[in-house]
Amino acid sequence: MSEILNLLFNPLANGIMTILMGFSLVYWVFQLLAGDGIDLGTDSDFHIGDINDVDAHHEIDADHDADADVHHEPGFWAKCLEFINVGKVPLMVIITLFKFISWVITIISSIVFGLSKLGLYSVLVLIPVFIIAYFMMHWITKPLVRVYAELGYHGEDETDFIGRVGKSKSKITGDKIGSAEFQIEKDIITLNIKSQNGEEINFGDTIIITDESPSNHYYFVIKHITLNNICLLYTSDAADE
Numbered sequence: 001m002s003e004i005l006n007l008l009f010n011p012l013a014n015g016i017m018t019i020l021m022g023f024s025l026v027y028w029v030f031q032l033l034a035g036d037g038i039d040l041g042t043d044s045d046f047h048i049g050d051i052n053d054v055d056a057h058h059e060i061d062a063d064h065d066a067d068a069d070v071h072h073e074p075g076f077w078a079k080c081l082e083f084i085n086v087g088k089v090p091l092m093v094i095i096t097l098f099k100f101i102s103w104v105i106t107i108i109s110s111i112v113f114g115l116s117k118l119g120l121y122s123v124l125v126l127i128p129v130f131i132i133a134y135f136m137m138h139w140i141t142k143p144l145v146r147v148y149a150e151l152g153y154h155g156e157d158e159t160d161f162i163g164r165v166g167k168s169k170s171k172i173t174g175d176k177i178g179s180a181e182f183q184i185e186k187d188i189i190t191l192n193i194k195s196q197n198g199e200e201i202n203f204g205d206t207i208i209i210t211d212e213s214p215s216n217h218y219y220f221v222i223k224h225i226t227l228n229n230i231c232l233l234y235t236s237d238a239a240d241e
Helices: 004-011 012-033 062-068 076-083 091-113 115-140 141-150 227-240
Strands: 167-168 177-184 185-197 206-212 219-225
Touching: 004 012, 004 091, 012 091, 091 115, 091 227, 115 141, 185 206
Parallel strands: 185 219
Antiparallel strands: 167 177, 167 206, 177 185, 206 219
8 A cells, every 4th residue: 555655646746646636536526426416527617719709908909900800710729729629528528638647657657767766856757748648638539529529519608798797998989999807707808899889988987798790809899878877977968068
């Protein structure tokens, strides 16, 4: 027993991977005890399509508006995630498999190459281990892609932003594109916005999303009508008179 424990936690690289696998084990045990059995990662809110939605915090000039409707290739990180079939297989399943493969490779490497004599420097072996595990994930997850496809799994549900209320983080008018923050459950999401009717929207204005651009790069918004906004508008009009 002591030999097994020594192998699991010595050298440092083994200990790190054993602890990480322990976290995953605890996660799945809690999923099992939660009430409805094991939910194979379908609670994750991650979706590759969201990478393009949560975008810049900066204002974008109208000159870029024409480019916004052009389809862009997925970014580097999106391609990396797609390579290991994230979106076709639940994220938590992907993470658990990646850690398990890395853990097994690390344990075997420590036995074959005697990594324990490297002491703290043994942690450097995790760099090639993670690289090897990453490329192995592409092939290991392929059977799971077919399994989940047959089960009707088509990725995590995308967040529907239409009707969401948020705060403008920039001043926009006409065709100008700015940004706004929206609270989705406990997360603050920043999205690109454009005034639907071209009316001026100031920094800090409460807004509501009415539609999405054809390119999916920004959302159309209008000022959110509240009793407070109506009172402010009435007061402003009375002062002008």
